[in-house]
Amino acid sequence: MANRAKPAFSTDKGLLQTPELYEYILETSVYPREPELLKELRAITLNHPRAFMATAPDAGQFMALILKLVNAKKTIEIGVFTGYSLLLTALTIPEGGKVMGLTVICITAIDIDRNAYEIGLPIIEKAGVEHKINFIESEALPALNQLLQDPKNRGTFDFGFVDADKINYANYHEKLLELLKPGGVVIYDNTLWGGSVAMPEVSVPESRLQTREVAIEFNKFLAADARVQISQIALGDGITICRRL
Numbered sequence: 374m375a376n377r378a379k380p381a382f383s384t385d386k387g388l389l390q391t392p393e394l395y396e397y398i399l400e401t402s403v404y405p406r407e408p409e410l411l412k413e414l415r416a417i418t419l420n421h422p423r424a425f426m427a428t429a430p431d432a433g434q435f436m437a438l439i440l441k442l443v444n445a446k447k448t449i450e451i452g453v454f455t456g457y458s459l460l461l462t463a464l465t466i467p468e469g470g471k472v473m474g475l476t477v478i479c480i481t482a483i484d485i486d487r488n489a490y491e492i493g494l495p496i497i498e499k500a501g502v503e504h505k506i507n508f509i510e511s512e513a514l515p516a517l518n519q520l521l522q523d524p525k526n527r528g529t530f531d532f533g534f535v536d537a538d539k540i541n542y543a544n545y546h547e548k549l550l551e552l553l554k555p556g557g558v559v560i561y562d563n564t565l566w567g568g569s570v571a572m573p574e575v576s577v578p579e580s581r582l583q584t585r586e587v588a589i590e591f592n593k594f595l596a597a598d599a600r601v602q603i604s605q606i607a608l609g610d611g612i613t614i615c616r617r618l
């Protein structure tokens with residue numbers, strides 16, 4: 374738009390005050406503990422034109438902590454891309470064991486883009502955790518509806534991670550509340566949308582405006598949703614953790 378002011382927005386600055394502070398957190402607390410295979414997956418993802426979509430390693434580290442805290446065994450992920458958060462989940466949760474000789478799959482991972490998933494797949498295989506994953510190449514909503522048709526799935530998931538099309542977050546939330554156990558946790562990614570949710574509209578790049586509106590509405594909706602306990606934190610691009618009551 375012609376009269377739009379220069380965006381007060383920088384994608385590399387994140388939500389912290391300085392890039393140096395973010396670098397400090399990564400160098401001090403995150404990189405030294407990041408598993409080698411996640412580093413490897415991050416490195417090959419850099420060749421992808423949309424590498425910026427991958428989960429930030431500090432957000433990933435936090436997610437692994439939550440997975441352990443809720444003792445997650447059965448999880449669902451919407452938005453896989455090359456699989457950083459997926460591999461992290463698979464490395465963190467326990468083996469599913471066997472039922473009647475068949476390995477129990479513990480992670481349902483949904484994405485419309487199998488090609489991106491296949492970029493990270495060799496590393497997932499190298500990690501020896503592929504058997505924990507059921508990758509569903511699909512639009513997420515029909516896949517969630519399909520899962521809900523099986524009563525064995527209702528109220529059985531310990532954990533969900535949502536990192537796909539923001540416009541559908543509220544729809545995913547309704548489905549996930551049916552899939553999660555009471556006490557189960559879902560994390561929504563990018564809920565601060567580069568900090569734009571709190572910027573004056575004129576300062577936000579036009580390409581970000583629509584999703585900014587969606588994020589603002591979703592944040593308000595979650596804040597008023599009595600079915601969940603929430604916490605929104607400025608990690609990565611902003612995440613909101615919801616615990617099903």
Ligand code: SAM
Pocket residue numbers: 426427428451452453454455456457458459483484485486489511512513514536537538541
């Ligand atoms: N969590 C991933 C990671 O750790 O690298 C990043 C996910 S990326 C931000 C978003 C992904 O959502 C893309 O791979 C895209 O194909 C997928 N996606 C977008 N809209 C979708 C939809 N309606 N249904 C399923 N997947 C979708």
Ligand code: CA
Pocket residue numbers: 426427428536562563610
């Ligand atoms: Ca994300």
